[in-house]
Amino acid sequence: MNMRSTRSTVTFSNSFTLPGCPSDLPAGDYDVLVEEELLQGLSFEAYRRTATYLTVRGEGSHAGRTEIRAISDRDLKEALRRDATTHETNNHSEAALSPQEDLK
Template sequence: MFTRSTRSTVTFSNDFTIGYSQLELPPGTYEILVEEELIQGLSFEAYRRTATYLMIRGRGSHAGQTTMQMTTKEELEHAIACDRALSETTNDSEAALSPLEDTK
């Protein structure tokens, strides 16, 4: 069976939880690892997602350690949407405001 892994990053602006975990994670940039397997028997190449992991770097006395927390695409998308919504309602920075329209 042929498999492939894809790595990407996501940045959270606020504390967040993901999935059913009660562990609250701090804001920051996190690596996402997606594993997929080739679907055999098709006339074209297609892959099926088999696992999604959020890589959590240790801090403080756990610095240097990394934990892979299994999650799903839907749980990750939900955490990102919640983070975006919270940022939009709590951010008072003028830099985050949309530019004003030119009235000339």
């Protein structure tokens, strides 16, 4: 069985939750690892996703610790969609549009 792995980075602008995670995850960049297997017997090359993992870096007393959590592609896409919606809502609020005070 031929396998391939691809790594990408996703960015969350706000804290977010994923099913199976006991607490909110902080905003920031997260590495995503996708594993796929080659489908045999086709006249063209095609792969099927077999697993998706999110790399979570520890904070506070867990700093320096990294976990790789199995997640579903659907849950990741939904978390990114919620984050984009929240980010857009925050950018259109009156507070976001008000001018910054000059701190002299």
